Amino acid sequence: MTITIAELSAFCLYAFVTSITPGPNNAMLASSGVNFGFYRTLPHILGVSCGLCLMVLAIGLGLERLFQLYPMLFPLVRVSGACYLIYLAWRIATAVAPSGDLRGQAVPLGYWGAVIFQWLNPKTWLMAIGAVTAYAPLQYHFRDIALIALIFTLINAPCVSAWAACGSMLKNRLGQSHRLSMFNRLMAGTLVLSLYPLLVR
Secondary structure, rough: OOOHEEEEHHHHHHHHHHHOOOHHHHHHHHHHHHHHHHHHHHHHHHHHHHHHHHHHHHHHHHHHHHOOOOOOOOHHHHHHHHHHHHHHHHHHHOOOHHHHHHHHHOOOOOHHHHHHHHHHHHHHHHHHHHHHHHHHHOOOHHHHHHHHHHHHHHHHHHHHHHHHHHHHHHEEEEOOOHHHOOOOHHHHHHHOOOOOHHHOO
């Protein structure tokens, strides 16, 4: 059984809405765009989309069954994700605008850091599980999961890039250190608020 055109159309809309709406990834990318610019944020962008792709593939190939067999893994993922998000929020809130010689020393989140973060990001889990359970055929094959993962990646990448680009465009407006500090604290607060769906489950 293969995915129909109608199912693909519905899935594309799902991928777009879940990718473009606010969440931990988009808050971090907007902050990175402001603090480091768009081009230095590109590895972060690629890591987000590739990490999502790998998660969809893993869930489609049976990772979800592992959680069904060992339900104690869910609390472990929730606690680990919450702790890491709080740590990232603290880093963003206390970030200092890189200037002068410090511009070359300040380092944004890299590709592998962004890939690993997807496995601790509650929104990414919901996106990936929803994609497989709602849009993969009941008797799906690997090609169906691979197609879903590829389409999700192709839609997700420009969506998350838009957040980094918007942050980069705000860079000049937030040039003064106190404005940048306020923005970073706002993004840190957004990350902390994103813990709500993680902790109430």
